[in-house]
Amino acid sequence: MEDQPFDMDALADELHELVPGFSGLHAVEKFNTGQSNPTYRVEADSGKYVLRAKPPGTLLKSAHQVDREYRVMKALAKNNVPVPKVYGLSGEDSAIGRMYFVMELIEGRIFWDPALPEVNKQERAAIYDGMNDVLARLHSVDPEAAGLADFGRSGNYFARQIRRWSEQYIASKTEELPDMERLMEWLWDNLPDDDGLVSVVHGDYRLDNMIFAPHGEEVRALIDWELSTLGHPLADLSYQCMQWRLPHKSGFRGLGGLDREELGIPSEADYVARYSERSGIAVNNWTFCLSFSFFRLAAILQGVYKRAIDGNASNPERAHEIGKAVPQLASMANSIMSGKA
Secondary structure, eight states: OOOOOOOHHHHHHHHHHHSTTOOOEEEEEEOOSOOSSOEEEEEETTEEEEEEEOOSSOOOTTSOOHHHHHHHHHHHTTTTOOOOOEEEEOOTTSTTSSOEEEEEOOOSBOOOSTTOTTSOHHHHHHHHHHHHHHHHHHHTSOTTTTTOTTSSOOSOHHHHHHHHHHHHHHHHOOSOOHHHHHHHHHHHHTOOOOOOOOEEEOSSOOGGGEEEOSSSSOEEEEOOOTTOEEEOHHHHHHHHHHHHHSBSSSTTOOOBTSOHHHHTOOOHHHHHHHHHHHHOOOOOOHHHHHHHHHHHHHHHHHHHHHHHHTTOOSSHHHHHHHHHHHHHHHHHHHHHHTTOO
16 A cells, blocks of 8 residues: 555644644655655754654554654663654554654765775774764663663563564475575574573664764764664674675675775674674674574565565565575575584
């Protein structure tokens, strides 16, 4: 179901009540980047804003919870994590017929290519260091002190995630992939004991989910908190570090095959060591964490591929391309878990 035009008068009245100081709505324009939660630029006499909404239509109960995004950003803004300021959250019976929240519009740069061809060597190093710093700051937030003690479930995070994504993968399987079967078995056999580490995890921590200052390495905002929860901090770190291993000449936009030293981009080992130094978190069981991250992404992409086959994908052509990546991810994970990569 596509977005329908908004009742601008009704929305203007609602925003006036919801957003402090709001006045004079002029325009609402959808951003053309592919967020699963539709996101809009709002222009008014009182300024420019961002409206992030649930998609229209029938949704899975646990999906597209924009109220969780609103809650976590509101909490983290008080805890030294760069997030947009949030102004208000609507109910499901809003002027647009679904829940949404409004936040400030952050102007700056979004980098889509991790090789950062648009900046020089020194700035690349600084940008990667800025990302590293924000991740360490996020994982240093005390969830209880931030009012987020109930933001996720208790218990072994990796065990819950392996169970969830194994079930999702099996339900969406379209062919036999021995590498995926072997990977799922290996993850269960090598599951580390729960070390008790719990932090707010972003869930999709990567370069293009950050807005950087127009000049320099400052991360002005970490955005797209749809997958955030309470979990193990190394899940975020290993998810980001997949980028060092994924091929650059692919839809993954990874760093694999590039001369990272020549580009000024830190090695994976140096990036991990700097994170550990900043956060005080020991990086143990790294082979497991990386293998898990490759497995999780493969399971997610298999679901996208299955929906394309079933005729339910929003972009079928792209979904079919994504489906081809599942065997590649599973193969790379098998190389990592066997010590060959």
